Amino acid sequence: MKKYNRDLGTYGESLAIEHILHKGYEVLDKNYKCAVGEIDIIAKQGEVLAFIEVKSRLSSYFGKPLESINYIKKNRIIKASKLYLQKNRLFNFFIRYDVIEITFLKDIHNYKINLLQDAFRL
Structure with missing residues (x-):
């Protein structure tokens, strides 16, 4: 089950990247890991640097x-x-x-993506 969840998350992240590229973002980094945490996607949109968490369900x-x-x-x-x-x-x-919510409806090819800009703050 854990591998399945990881695969679903990886697939969700690829859908999220495709979605934000379509919206004019430039992806700087993905799956950034350091001693204190992890960030799924780091992207630039104009003068804004967006740290994006992707959640797939x-x-x-x-x-x-x-x-x-x-x-x-x-x-x-x-x-x-x-x-x-x-x-x-x-x-x-x-x-x-930002947070990108991906909810799969009937199968992995039928999904809904919701980009929530400024989803939380410091």
Whole structure:
């Protein structure tokens, strides 16, 4: 089951990247990992640097994908984003934390994508 969830997450991230590229984002990094956390996608849209968490679900039985991002997860994303900014010397950007919800309806080829810009803040 764990491998299946990982595969679903990887597929969801590829759909998310395709979605944001279509919306004019430039992907800078994906699956960025550091000592304090992980960020699924780091993308630029104009003067905005977006740190994007992707949540994929097979149904909404246990709630919306956004609802699974708790305080601890948000904190880890924020800490990881600060390290990323320092490491890459990216100081002249507005920062935003987005969430992409992907809900698969009947199968993996039938899905709904919802981009939530500025989903949470520091």
